Amino acid sequence: MEPQALDAFAPTLRWTDPLLPTPLTSREGARGFLLFGWEAFPDLRFEPVGRPLVDEVARTVAQEWIMTGSDSGVGYRPGEAPSGRSFEVAGMDVWGVDEHGRAVSVAAYWDAGHLSRQLSPS
Secondary structure, X not given: OOOHHHHHEEEEEEEEOOOOOOOEEXXXXXXXXXXXXXXXXXXXXXXXXXXXXXXXOOOEEEEEEEEEEEOOOOOOOOOOOOOOOEEEEEEEEEEEEOOOOOEEEEEEEEOHHHHHHHHOOO
């Protein structure tokens, strides 16, 4: 089953994120990244902070958010069992959109080390 979230992405795009070793460049890559996130963190949530900043001329949208969830799925780190620990991380996305409002670029800014420290055993 295709995640409905894929409707937000153009067929080709450039998505950078601290968890990605290289940028994603396709909708299929976005699909895999979304599925990984939902499998690793089944209760994953993004709560917007404030209102988005929209530049209609440049077709750019920026939104600050708080990401919460718990490492209760398939495991955040390959080969390791899920820790069951909860996390809360602040971040921001900047999206470039096409004439149909679909993302052609996504730049995610957040501290992956902060997430890792929260999920690590004491």
